[in-house]
Amino acid sequence: ESRATVAPDREINIQWYIPPMAKESNDAETKVLLLYAYNISPIRISDITSASMFSGYLWIPLARIISLREKLSDLKQQIELSMQASKSFSTSGRTSFHEQNETLKIIPPFKPKRSDARVHLDSKVEESAKRCLSEVKALLSVDPALSSPLTEIPFDVTLQSITNLKDMFDLANGCIISDGSLFNWIISLLR
Numbered sequence: 001e002s003r004a005t006v007a008p009d010r011e012i013n014i015q016w017y018i019p020p021m022a023k024e025s026n027d028a029e030t031k032v033l034l035l036y037a038y039n040i041s042p043i044r045i046s047d048i049t050s051a052s053m054f055s056g057y058l059w060i061p062l063a064r065i066i067s068l069r070e071k072l073s074d075l076k077q078q079i080e081l082s083m084q085a086s087k088s089f090s091t092s093g094r095t096s097f098h099e100q101n102e103t104l105k106i107i108p109p110f111k112p113k114r115s116d117a118r119v120h121l122d123s124k125v126e127e128s129a130k131r132c133l134s135e136v137k138a139l140l141s142v143d144p145a146l147s148s149p150l151t152e153i154p155f156d157v158t159l160q161s162i163t164n165l166k167d168m169f170d171l172a173n174g175c176i177i178s179d180g181s182l183f184n185w186i187i188s189l190l191r
Contacts, residue, residue: 010179012038012186016171018062030062032171034140038187056190060139065169068139071132072166078125079162086120119157129153136165140189155181 017033037055121129134149141147155161161182167175168186177183 009042010038010040010183012036012177012183013174014168014177015174018171031059032062032065034058034060036190038183038190040187054190058140064135064139065171068132068135069166069169071128071135072162072169075125075128075132076159076162076166078128079119079121079157079159082122082125083119083159117158119159121153121157126153129157137189140186142190154185 013036015035017035019033035055035057037053039053041052043053130150130153133153134147137150138147161180164175164177164182167173168177177186
C-alpha cells in the first residue's frame with residue numbers, strides 16, 4: 001500500500017500556511033498558521049473516521065518562528081560539534097588490535113546510526129537546549145500562560161530529533177515526525 005493511504009506508525013504531519021501579508025493596522029503582528037494532523041495508532045485511509053486521528057491549527061507570530069528556527073539551527077551545530085569532539089576524544093587514545101596483532105580480526109559491535117545515537121550534552125549545550133525547548137513549548141502549548149520554562153529535556157536528544165525539531169519550523173516545507181520521544185512530547189503540547 002502507498003504511503004498516502006497508510007500510516008503504519010504513529011506520526012505527526014506539520015504544514016505551514018502563510019496568509020497574504022495584508023495588515024489591518026500598523027501594529028498588527030504578522031502571524032502564520034501551523035496546521036497539524038497526527039495519529040496515535042496505525043491507520044488506513046479506509047478508517048478516516050478513526051478515533052486515533054487528530055488535527056488542529058495554531059496561529060503563531062512569524063517573527064518568533066524565524067527566531068526559534070535560528071536558535072534550533074545553532075543548537076544543531078553545537079550538538080554536531082559536541083559529537084565530533086567526543087568522537088575524536090574517544091578514538092585518539094586507542095591503538096588498534098590490528099597494530100598489535102595483524103592476524104586477529106575484530107568485528108566491531110553494532111553501533112546505532114550516528115544520527116540516532118543519544119547525545120551527551122555538556123552543561124552549556126544543555127542550557128541552550130532547555131531555552132530552545134522552552135520556547136517551543138511556549139509556542140505550541142494550548143495555554144501559553146501555563147508554559148513554564150523547562151528544567152529538564154523532555155525527550156532523548158539525538159542529532160535526528162534536533163533535526164526533526166528544526167525541520168518542524170521550516171515554513172517552506174513542514175515535516176513528518178514519527179513515533180518516539182520527540183513525537184510524544186510534541187503531542188503532549190498540542191492536546
